[in-house]
Every structure is written in structure tokens, then in C-alpha cells.
Amino acid sequence: MYELNFGVPMAGAVICTLNAHHDAAMVSVLLKHSEAKLIFVDHQFLTIAEDAINLLSQSNSKSPLLIPIPEPSEDSSHSPGLNYESLIKTGDPCFDIKWPIDECDPIALNYTSGTTSRPKGVVYTHRGAYLNCISSILFSEIRTLPVYLWTVPIFHSNGWCLTWGIAAQGGLNVCLRDFTAKTIFEKITRYGVTHMTGAPTVLNMMANCPLADRQPLAAGQMVCVMTGGATPQPPVLEKMEEMGFKVVHVYGLTETYGPATVCEWKPEWDELSVDQQAKMMGRQGIRHIGTEAVDVKDPETMKSVPADGKTMGEVMFRGNTVMNGYFKDLKATEEVFAGGWMRTGDLGVRHADGYIQVKDRLKDIIISGLENISTIEVESVVYRHPAVLEAAVVGRPDEYWGETPCAFVQLKDGASADAEEIIGFCRARLPDFMVPKSVVFGELPKTSTGKMQKFVLRERAKAMGSLFMNGGGKMLEI
Amino acid sequence: MYELNFGVPMAGAVICTLNAHHDAAMVSVLLKHSEAKLIFVDHQFLTIAEDAINLLSQSNSKSPLLIPIPEPSEDSSHSPGLNYESLIKTGDPCFDIKWPIDECDPIALNYTSGTTSRPKGVVYTHRGAYLNCISSILFSEIRTLPVYLWTVPIFHSNGWCLTWGIAAQGGLNVCLRDFTAKTIFEKITRYGVTHMTGAPTVLNMMANCPLADRQPLAAGQMVCVMTGGATPQPPVLEKMEEMGFKVVHVYGLTETYGPATVCEWKPEWDELSVDQQAKMMGRQGIRHIGTEAVDVKDPETMKSVPADGKTMGEVMFRGNTVMNGYFKDLKATEEVFAGGWMRTGDLGVRHADGYIQVKDRLKDIIISGLENISTIEVESVVYRHPAVLEAAVVGRPDEYWGETPCAFVQLKDGASADAEEIIGFCRARLPDFMVPKSVVFGELPKTSTGKMQKFVLRERAKAMGSLFMNGGGKMLEI
Numbered sequence: 001m002y003e004l005n006f007g008v009p010m011a012g013a014v015i016c017t018l019n020a021h022h023d024a025a026m027v028s029v030l031l032k033h034s035e036a037k038l039i040f041v042d043h044q045f046l047t048i049a050e051d052a053i054n055l056l057s058q059s060n061s062k063s064p065l066l067i068p069i070p071e072p073s074e075d076s077s078h079s080p081g082l083n084y085e086s087l088i089k090t091g092d093p094c095f096d097i098k099w100p101i102d103e104c105d106p107i108a109l110n111y112t113s114g115t116t117s118r119p120k121g122v123v124y125t126h127r128g129a130y131l132n133c134i135s136s137i138l139f140s141e142i143r144t145l146p147v148y149l150w151t152v153p154i155f156h157s158n159g160w161c162l163t164w165g166i167a168a169q170g171g172l173n174v175c176l177r178d179f180t181a182k183t184i185f186e187k188i189t190r191y192g193v194t195h196m197t198g199a200p201t202v203l204n205m206m207a208n209c210p211l212a213d214r215q216p217l218a219a220g221q222m223v224c225v226m227t228g229g230a231t232p233q234p235p236v237l238e239k240m241e242e243m244g245f246k247v248v249h250v251y252g253l254t255e256t257y258g259p260a261t262v263c264e265w266k267p268e269w270d271e272l273s274v275d276q277q278a279k280m281m282g283r284q285g286i287r288h289i290g291t292e293a294v295d296v297k298d299p300e301t302m303k304s305v306p307a308d309g310k311t312m313g314e315v316m317f318r319g320n321t322v323m324n325g326y327f328k329d330l331k332a333t334e335e336v337f338a339g340g341w342m343r344t345g346d347l348g349v350r351h352a353d354g355y356i357q358v359k360d361r362l363k364d365i366i367i368s369g370l371e372n373i374s375t376i377e378v379e380s381v382v383y384r385h386p387a388v389l390e391a392a393v394v395g396r397p398d399e400y401w402g403e404t405p406c407a408f409v410q411l412k413d414g415a416s417a418d419a420e421e422i423i424g425f426c427r428a429r430l431p432d433f434m435v436p437k438s439v440v441f442g443e444l445p446k447t448s449t450g451k452m453q454k455f456v457l458r459e460r461a462k463a464m465g466s467l468f469m470n471g472g473g474k475m476l477e478i
Numbered sequence: 479m480y481e482l483n484f485g486v487p488m489a490g491a492v493i494c495t496l497n498a499h500h501d502a503a504m505v506s507v508l509l510k511h512s513e514a515k516l517i518f519v520d521h522q523f524l525t526i527a528e529d530a531i532n533l534l535s536q537s538n539s540k541s542p543l544l545i546p547i548p549e550p551s552e553d554s555s556h557s558p559g560l561n562y563e564s565l566i567k568t569g570d571p572c573f574d575i576k577w578p579i580d581e582c583d584p585i586a587l588n589y590t591s592g593t594t595s596r597p598k599g600v601v602y603t604h605r606g607a608y609l610n611c612i613s614s615i616l617f618s619e620i621r622t623l624p625v626y627l628w629t630v631p632i633f634h635s636n637g638w639c640l641t642w643g644i645a646a647q648g649g650l651n652v653c654l655r656d657f658t659a660k661t662i663f664e665k666i667t668r669y670g671v672t673h674m675t676g677a678p679t680v681l682n683m684m685a686n687c688p689l690a691d692r693q694p695l696a697a698g699q700m701v702c703v704m705t706g707g708a709t710p711q712p713p714v715l716e717k718m719e720e721m722g723f724k725v726v727h728v729y730g731l732t733e734t735y736g737p738a739t740v741c742e743w744k745p746e747w748d749e750l751s752v753d754q755q756a757k758m759m760g761r762q763g764i765r766h767i768g769t770e771a772v773d774v775k776d777p778e779t780m781k782s783v784p785a786d787g788k789t790m791g792e793v794m795f796r797g798n799t800v801m802n803g804y805f806k807d808l809k810a811t812e813e814v815f816a817g818g819w820m821r822t823g824d825l826g827v828r829h830a831d832g833y834i835q836v837k838d839r840l841k842d843i844i845i846s847g848l849e850n851i852s853t854i855e856v857e858s859v860v861y862r863h864p865a866v867l868e869a870a871v872v873g874r875p876d877e878y879w880g881e882t883p884c885a886f887v888q889l890k891d892g893a894s895a896d897a898e899e900i901i902g903f904c905r906a907r908l909p910d911f912m913v914p915k916s917v918v919f920g921e922l923p924k925t926s927t928g929k930m931q932k933f934v935l936r937e938r939a940k941a942m943g944s945l946f947m948n949g950g951g952k953m954l955e956i
Contacts, residue, residue: 091521133768134612134616137616138612138615138616138647139622141621141622143619143621144617144619144742144743168767169616170742250760264622264648267623289646290611
């Protein structure tokens with residue numbers, strides 16, 4: 001997949017990397033929507049691809065040519081038929097690169113991970129990819145000859161544009177098939193990894209893995225971890241820094257080529273308590289050098305909210321590193337660009353120093369009585385409970401309040417806590433109206449890129465019914 | 479001058495910084511040619527500017543408005559009339575930045591330092607400046623919050639585009655009025671300088687300054703020095719590395735926004751001898767990420783020379799970080815772009831690994847008999863003589879050979895050597911035809927940006943007459 005991020009555009013084509021967790025039905029939908037002509041498939045996903053192509057042919061759609069990628073150990077020269085390695089061998093080393101005619105021509109098509117709706121095809125241009133790639137290596141301080149560990153999927157915004165960025169700096173790419181904390185620590189030590197990237201869940205996995213699976217960094221080894229995709233929780237940040245990692249918190253969407261803002265560390269934060277530092281680091285920060293503008297605006301009036309750290313608005317972007325639009329979906333494109341800015345669907349605030357902070361997804365925020373409750377803020381408190389591995393808070397329907405916060409919690413292995421304890425812990429740290437009224441324990445549903453699937457949890461909370469018992473608003477805890 | 483690199487373009491105007499060493503006559507020529515509307519003048523150059531404006535008005539040309547920049551210590555609020563500080567005070571803090579309408583609109587006009595002919599006005603675009611600025615901070619590894627010492631003049635290619643680059647990374651600018659090795663070392667220690675830039679003559683000054691004027695770097699302090707403008711000599715590179723500086727050798731011209739190639743260090747060079755390493759570092763290297771293409775071509779046929787490290791051709795550039803053209807000089811623009819590439823006037827070779835190396839200026843190379851002699855190669859040997867501070871080699875007319883190498887040498891303070899010794903030193907290290915046949919001692923003439931004024935030396939060599947005495951080609955050494 002890494003090689004194809006170069007070979008496909010250099011052949012004048014557009015690369016569309018598919019999520020490795022899709023099933024055949026989804027793959028067939030995306031093959032059809034993307035009008036793919038060739039599909040390169042790693043040997044472990046061959047059945048899914050073949051099933052997808054069968055589905056396509058049943059619907060009378062033109063099927064792409066399937067090119068299997070054999071196992072690296074296989075001697076592919078003896079395999080029958082066309083495969084990736086045999087195809088490469090037929091190549092002309094003097095092939096003239098097909099440069100784009102216009103730098104705004106597409107280089108990639110990325111389907112969004114679809115936490116809510118059907119995936120949308122985000123169109124990247126050569127210009128945008130170049131600028132975001134350069135910006136990402138700059139703010140994450142990826143210097144010459146980095147050693148990069150791929151803990152973010154390359155099918156996710158072309159690896160946050162770092163597929164190209166690592167090559168630009170002459171880096172070594174360390175890839176993973178076995179995605180466990182143990183393997184991650186092993187690779188970091190073995191290859192002298194300097195940079196990696198991952199959703200907060202990856203950091204969480206590393207911070208909470210058994211001691212036996214951990215390996216300390218080598219003397220003088222500094223690993224910079226870019227994290228984003230969800231707001232990292234302060235306890236996880238603290239733990240990572242403790243283990244010697246330098247965490248850089250970035251924020252962006254598939255629509256912004258991956259990272260668009262960075263929580264640039266300020267020297268004056270050195271004086272803060274560890275706790276305060278982690279809070280500061282949880283901010284989404286300021287635009288990076290390739291982002292023309294980020295703002296927090298009232299989505300109705302399009303006016304910027306005051307920089308008071310309190311007034312919420314929608315986070316919006318503008319510039320070269322914002323997608324061209326959604327492929328074959330003019331309606332969705334017009335909606336997301338309504339008012340001349342790209343609307344993220346994230347609710348946030350602007351602090352006095354210009355740093356932005358995301359408080360919630362527009363559709364996740366809980367409206368309880370007259371109050372807006374940021375589920376991210378409630379989660380950050382639940383996370384601080386020592387028994388909690390991961391937590392997600394959603395609104396639970398309530399006949400009196402409209403909605404009340406409901407916490408879904410996954411405990412650490414061997415740890416124990418009951419609902420009462422979690423609620424008490426929150427009550428000591430949050431205003432009453434923000435305290436979860438119910439707590440549910442169990443494993444949390446996530447997308448393949450590590451994003452919490454809150455719509456699944458909202459369904460569960462809905463199925464639980466209203467907590468409201470009588471007119472006095474008395475609450476029962478489960 | 480640093481502030482004006484931002485304020486002028488943000489006001490929608492074009493900045494043209496003039497060389498601080500020009501006299502009133504040259505300044506008046508450039509004010510007229512550039513059609514300047516305002517001239518900001520540091521207090522120490524007021525007389526020159528006033529004289530230049532007088533000259534302008536005598537020639538019936540429209541004079542720009544002169545705005546003096548008072549001494550920082552002066553309380554300018556009491557000074558009569560308009561000055562820089564009082565002008566700034568009238569500014570509107572809510573002024574809307576005047577963005578360029580097109581990114582290819584000009585941002586700066588830079589007059590070349592003019593080693594040979596009348597200065598030419600090189601036009602920079604916003605697009606090119608952005609790309610070269612980003613590239614420069616990347617390859618010189620200028621990370622977040624650098625401390626930058628201005629040892630390269632800001633009037634030289636807008637400080638190699640680092641005026642903007644240092645701001646992009648949130649850096650601290652340390653400026654110098656007193657340009658001595660002693661002050662340079664003092665500022666490095668005092669401000670914890672992380673990066674600086676300078677012509678090889680600056681490095682030479684630092685490497686050869688009295689021990690009493692030197693200050694060792696602080697423990698853990700790493701200073702990265704970008705050097706370019708002339709080929710740095712191996713002994714100087716060795717000495718700088720010895721003192722703990724990391725030297726990055728870059729190559730470019732005013733026409734390429736400053737640096738266009740960089741001699742990127744290769745890990746396998748770590749195994750070479752110090753001497754060999756310095757030789758490798760003397761190469762001009764490979765294009766940086768903002769340069770579309772660099773090539774070494776036969777200037778007649780426009781064919782690339784073979785990558786054999788021997789065949790010479792003219793170094794040529796193409797891409798976004800090449801100037802728009804010379805202001806109001808279509809003829810010179812057409813000449814320099816003849817064949818679709820920007821011709822540098824530098825002769826070089828391509829090595830097998832793709833690194834280029836400049837051997838000489840097209841006009842400096844010595845043609846002796848049937849041989850082309852690279853004056854840079856001869857100089858690099860002369861430089862290795864322990865008594866030599868600086869050296870420049872030019873062709874001296876010769877009735878038999880056409881030209882023979884003549885070395886102009888400036889000795890280190892207190893050191894001594896005669897012509898015979900220098901010639902003998904070279905004979906032991908160079909093929910006979912490259913050995914200087916004459917040596918002249920004394921101070922060497924340089925431009926304000928530290929470039930050797932070889933045309934002055936060629937005049938001197940010419941005035942010395944031919945060495946040829948009789949038909950046998952017997953040489954006399956002076």
C-alpha cells in the first residue's frame with residue numbers, strides 16, 4: 001500500500017485505499033462508486049475482494065481487474081496469473097512519470113470512516129497533499145532520515161499524508177501486521193523508531209499494557225507520537241510522557257487531508273502542573289503552516305464566536321488543505337461548504353490565545369434542560385478514575401430533562417468499580433448537571449480507525465428507556 | 479528590515495531591500511529602476527539616502543518619500559517629522575492584510591550583488607517565497623522556536639527566505655551591527671543560538687579568529703550553520719565541525735530565492751576520513767524539496783552531461799523557486815531562460831549518486847592549453863596550506879598556454895610563506911598543469927556578501943603581463 005501511494009499517482013491515476021476492515025458488501029459498493037479499474041489486494045483479504053467482485057458482477061457493474069499481492073515470503077514468480085510482483089517486473093524502469101496537468105488534479109480518493117452515514121469519497125489534490133505533507137513533517141519535527149512506525153492505517157487519509165512525508169525526509173517505514181502493544185514496543189526498540197502516529201486508543205493500549213509486554217526506550221531515544229482522531233485523555237497523555245514519549249496532539253478530518261491544527265506546546269506551560277499540562281495538551285490548538293484558516297463560528301450567522309474559552313460554535317476550515325469536495329455527491333459537498341467554509345460538525349471554543357478546543361461532535365452533545373453538556377469533558381473525568389480503561393458518554397433520553405449523561409465504561413483488566421463509585425467520583429469533580437446519571441460496563445464499540453461508535457451507544461442508551469420516574473426529577477442509578 | 483519584510487507585503491506592496499554597502503550613486507540608480515515610492519533608511523545610512531535622493535531630483539526623476547529609522551535608544555516621539563516609529567504608531571491594529579490577488583504576484587525585488595555587471599532586479603513571487611522558505615527550514619532542520627543569528631544579510635535574497643522561515647517556526651532573531659568573530663561567538667553563547675547562516679568567509683573568520691575572541695558552545699548546544707554563496711573549503715569545514723558546529727552546505731543564487739540545492743549528508747559518509755568527509759560536504763548536492771529540477775547540461779545542446787563526476791556542463795534550474803524574471807529587463811530574462819531552464823553561469827559535474835558539484839563560474843574557469851582548470855579545485859589545495867587564510871585563483875594571460883593559474887593569497891596573521899613554498903605545496907597535490915605558476919600575496923577583494931571579486935583579480939593578473947619568456951614554455955615564478 002505504501003508503494004502504491006507513489007506508483008499509482010506517478011502512472012497518472014488516482015489512488016483510493018480501502019479500509020481493511022470493510023466486508024465484501026461495502027467493498028463492492030465502494031468499487032462501484034469509485035469506478036475503480038484495478039484493485040490491488042493483499043493476500044489476506046483476497047476472499048473479501050473476490051466476493052466483492054462477485055457481488056459487483058451480479059449487479060451488472062463493470063468489475064475492476066484484481067491484482068493479488070502475494071505474501072512477501074512466497075516465490076511469486078511461480079504463481080499462476082498476474083500478481084503484484086510479476087506486474088512490477090514487467091515495468092519499464094525508464095517510464096516517464098505522468099505529472100498532473102494541473103496541480104489541482106486529484107491524487108487520491110479517501111472514503112470517510114463513516115461513524116454515522118454511508119462513506120463519502122473525499123477528493124485530494126496534488127497541491128493539497130503536497131502542502132499537508134510538508135506541514136505535517138514540519139510540525140511533528142520529522143527530520144532527515146526518520147524511522148517511522150506505521151500505527152496509523154495508511155488507508156486513513158493516506159496515512160495523514162505521511163506516506164509522502166516520510167519519503168520526502170528519506171525515512172525508513174516500519175509496518176505492522178500484528179497490532180498489539182507488545183509488537184509496537186518491540187518494533188520501537190528494534191528499529192530505533194523516532195516517530196509514530198496513532199489514535200488515542202493506540203496510546204491507551206500502550207499506556208495500559210502489561211508491564212511484561214513493555215520495553216523501555218533506548219538511552220537517548222526520543223519517540224514523537226502524533227495523536228488525533230479523537231481527543232486524547234489527560235491520564236493517557238501523562239502516562240505516555242512518563243514513558244519518555246513526546247506526544248503531539250493534532251486535529252483534523254479526512255476532509256482536511258488529516259491533521260489541520262496542532263496543539264503547539266508553549267514554553268510557559270513548562271511551569272504548569274502535570275495535570276494542567278495534560279489539559280493544555282488536550283486542546284486542538286492552532287492551524288499548521290499549510291492550513292489557511294481555522295475558525296469557530298456560529299453555524300447560522302457564520303460569525304466567529306468570542307475568544308472566551310466558553311462560547312461554543314462549529315469548527316470550520318478554509319484553504320488549500322481542505323478537500324475539493326465529495327466525489328459524485330454535489331449535495332453533500334454544497335452542504336459541507338455552505339457559507340464558504342468547510343464545516344467539521346465539531347463543536348468547539350476559541351481560547352484567548354487563539355487555541356481552539358473541540359468540546360463535542362455537533363450530534364454527540366447532550367442537551368439537558370437548558371444546559372449543553374460536552375461529552376468529552378465528562379469523559380475526561382471518568383477517564384481519571386484509576387479502574388477505567390476507556391469511557392464514552394452519550395445522551396440518554398429523559399422525559400423531564402430531555403437527555404441526561406450516560407457513561408459507558410470499560411474497566412482495566414483485573415480492576416473493579418461499580419456505577420455508584422464512578423458517579424461519586426464524577427460528582428466530586430463536575431457540576432451536578434454534568435454528572436452521569438447512569439453507568440454501563442462492558443467493551444466499547446469502535447471503528448477500524450479507533451473512533452468510538454457513539455451512535456451504537458446512543459441506540460443502547462435509547463433502548464434502556466427514560467430514567468424519569470416522577471415529576472420531581474428524582475434519578476435512579478443503575 | 480526584518481519587520482518590513484512582513485509589513486510591506488502585508489500592505490500589498492513589494493519589498494526591495496538594498497545592499498547596505500552601496501554608495502549614493504548606486505542607490506539612486508536602484509531607486510529609479512525599482513520605482514520605489516517609499517524608502518526606509520536606518521539612521522546610520524541617512525546621508526547616503528539623502529545624497530541618492532538629491533542625485534535623483536537632479537535627473538528630474540520622482541523621488542521616493544524618505545522615512546528614517548531612528549536609533550533604537552532615541553526617543554523618536556520628540557523627533558521632528560515623520561519617522562519609522564511615529565509612522566507605525568499611526569497604524570490601525572485592525573488593518574486588513576492585503577493578500578496578493580494571485581499567488582504569483584510579486585512579493586520582493588532583489589538586486590543581484592553584481593560581481594560582474596550592473597545589478598539586475600530579480601522578481602520573487604509569494605508562491606516561490608513560501609515554497610523556498612518552507613524548504614529552507616526543513617532541510618536546515620530549523621525546528622519549533624529556533625534562536626537564529628543573522629550573519630547573512632537580510633538584503634541578500636530576503637535572508638535566503640529565512641526572514642519568513644524564522645517567523646514560521648516562532649523563532650527569536652538575533653541581529654548584529656558589529657560584524658566580528660568575537661561578537662558572533664558572544665551572541666551564540668548569550669542567546670543560545672541554534673541556527674545561523676553565512677558565506678564561507680564568515681566561517682573562515684570564525685575558524686581563524688584569535689583564541690581569546692572565541693567562546694566554546696554550551697554543553698549540549700548544537701549550532702547548525704547553513705553556508706553557501708561560494709564553495710566552502712575543506713579545512714574550514716573541518717575546523718567548524720571541530721568547534722561543534724554542524725555545517726550544512728547549500729547552493730543557490732539570488733535567482734533561486736537563495737538555497738536551491740543542499741549537500742544532504744549520507745550515513746555512509748560517516749565511515750570516511752575527516753578529509754574525505756569535508757570533500758563530500760563541498761559538493762553542492764541535490765535539489766531541496768521546493769526545487770522542481772536541477773540539472774547539469776551542455777549549454778549548447780541542452781543535453782544532460784553524463785553522471786560521471788567529470789564531464790562539465792552548466793548548472794541549470796527549473797521550477798517554482800526560480801524567479802519570475804529580471805524587472806524591466808526582457809533581454810536578460812530571455813537570455814537566462816534560453817532553452818526553458820534558468821542558466822546559472824556555473825560550471826559543474828554530476829556524480830553517479832545524483833549529487834552535483836560546481837567546479838567554477840563559467841567566466842572564471844581557466845583554459846590552459848587544451849585543459850580546463852577548475853579554479854575552485856586549485857583553491858581548495860592552496861587553502862590547505864597551514865599559513866593560508868584565503869585564496870583565489872584566476873587565469874593569467876600567457877602567450878604560449880593562453881592562460882595559466884595565478885594564485886592570490888592572504889596569509890593568516892603572523893604566518894609566513896613565499897611563492898615557492900605555495901607552488902611546491904600545490905605541486906605535491908595537483909597535476910602539473912593545474913599548479914599555479916605565480917602567487918601574489920595581499921588582501922583579497924570581496925563583495926559585501928562575501929563573494930570574491932575575481933574580476934578585480936583578473937585585472938591585476940592581466941596587468942602583470944604574460945609569463946611566457948621563450949618558445950620552450952619555460953615558466954618563471956614570481
